[in-house]
Amino acid sequence: MSVKKLTVFMALIAALSLPSVEAANQEIRALFQPDSSQPNKNVFVNKTPNSGYCADFPSECASNGMFSIRVPIRFSTFTPLFSSNGVWVKVPAAWQVLNVTNQQTQQTRPVEVRISGIGSRFRLSKPVTELTGESDVGEAHRKLWEGSSWVYAAPPCLYSGWGLPSPTTYQFFWKTPVQGSCIKTAAMDVGHMDFEYLDIAYELRTPDPLTMPTGTYTGALTYSVGAGGADFNMGPFFRADDSSLTLDFVLDVHHALKVDLPPGGDKVTMEPVGGWQRWIDTGRMPTEIYRDQQFYLSASSPFKVMMICNSLGGTECGIGNNEVGFSKFEVKLTLPRGITGPGNSDGWSGTLSHNTWLGPFEPTRYVDRKPGTLRFQIPRRWIESLLKPGMNGTLWGNVTIIFDSEV
Template sequence: MNKSKVWLGLLAVLTVPSAEAVNREIRALFQPDPSQPHNNTFVNKTPNSGYCATYPNECAENQTFSIEIPVRYNSTGPIDYGIAMKVPADWRQLTITNPATQETEIVEVRITGFGSKYVLSDSAANLTGETDLLTGHQKLWKSSSWVNASPPCQYSGVGAYTGETYRFFWKTPVESYCHKLTAFPIPWMYFENLDFAYELRTPNPLGMSSGLYTGSLTYGLGSGSTKEFDFGPYMRPDDGTLTLDFVLDVQHTLKVDLPPGGNKVALEPEGGWQTWINGGPKPGRIFRDQTFFISASSRFKVMMQCQDSLGGERCRMYGGGNVTDVTTRMTLPAGITYNGTPVNRLPLRHEVWTGALQPSQYVDRQVGVLHFEIPSDAIDRLLQPGVGASLDTNITIIWDSEV
């Protein structure tokens, strides 16, 4: 910034709080875990900085994460009475969007703690007339040093000091002002940075498509009704807003495997053809149940494609001058539903998508079945005395996670 003129430099200082902003990215990931199929939650992938980086066990116990941002709160004059501080401890909502599908979801976030390192104009011992550094910090404030939070804020066990500085961190169970009253006047002071812990509520990833979902939430810094990180009228931040940019990465699994040789299916009566060949009764069913293995963590759809079809559920089979029909139905493992009900012998149709099929948890390599069968009316046309033939066709089953 050009500071060659004194009045330009002054103008820059006066406009910083309303013009400047701080952005921080918060990233979370969902990947299905075969060892924990019921764990349908996002994992926070934002590197901890500040409080949780220094005291990881404390944050792990409370399932919170922290970020330190370079925002400095400067006193506007002497601190003769005290400081009132409030942060957005209530849940806030924001909308995240998958730009590829335009799907939207709601994320909630709340601030569960805050802290900083205050820097005094002189040592606390000199300001209070004490000789011991810690005693100076304890005497400077009416309710002991800043390791002890003022209600409704709560103690976190964190405190570190030098002669002129004191690092603190307080938990914020509710959104309300926490006051620290001075016992001695302080000519000036500042908070070196802003350190806060946060908690997330994320949507159920099993109902989301794969991809990145993004959205932002902006907080005001300063004092007044529109400012969420409010350290009172006597402490002015050098940035006007804090924007949290959320990125939720959904990486679903959809995989279908056939056992060896499962791509070649032979239809025959139960017990084989020998009874019919030896002059026995016409078989009541000609079919084959082909198993497969499916892994799925999100909704998907299925479509059948016939080599030849008149449409609907039936594919045509040809051979030796004969023609017949075959239908395909599908059974899926427990944990996957269609319209809220288990999937049992669900009919598939030529070039018509069936779905959405929805897992209620991560299904990892569970067994499904494709039921191929010649309808009874087609059996009557096919099996004529003295006529033998081998009929075949190709049937393709397509599985797609883009629903």
């Protein structure tokens, strides 16, 4: 008798003074792939390279679960800033939901995203020392704005600990814990200024990858850019050279479904407990004839199981040949813990049926090479006919157990 296996690898921004008509796009990519060294870490890994703030301060972003991208959106004044005029830094800091769709199955899952920080480098039309009359560049930047220089965020934005001044520029980054405009007010006449780009920090809430079939999921979230009520704006004195920013999300899900048999595990010999000698010596008919065959399962997504054998249907498979006779056997499957089956039982166990899918079986975590069991057994009602006089020799048969991720 042989057991065959099917192993399936599862394969988740240019006019300065005219209304903007352009749009900017940025891809955000994340991947789920089971990791045998961290089987309980069932999360997406952001694969989008950091640029801007998080590229400069990776430990700060890692400790806060932030990622950042630099997008070439420029804001410019269309009228000079005078004393008491403000720069209204506003970003979409609240969580927003978009759906990502599996390109093959059209199944959708929700993704949440929020903008958790904003930064840039602004450029003045005149040196800051000329605007303030202060010879020290750092002190000049502090005097130009109420509440000191741009390293100090205007509420409700928060300080990030970073600012880089020069005579005509200032590079900064602020955290944005809540929705709102963070208004930095000029203490003196500023004149014209530009924000040369946007450093955007973002946070993601992704779905449970164990519930997502293998594939690539895509979706997009578009933000408005400009003045007034735009998602990204710098207040009433600035225009942007792009009217929108679209984040294109790509989630790649690469599941694993693998079944391994130990060496020689594809040949199974059923016999009574202790072998046949006791029956030969005593004539006492055994009550059980079986063999337990261990296998090792790795799974990170739902799957189903089916048995194919010599059968007209049901749980019993034919075994034997014309020389020695025929009998019947059944196959009982026991899965490792961490896999739930019908009835939501953990470590599911049950008898397989010919040409009938059983499942779905769903991992509650990534199961990495955990042992399960296939029990091949002669039903008790068939033992007596199997051991009748004149039936000598070896009965053989084939059975195929299919593990399939296409639930």
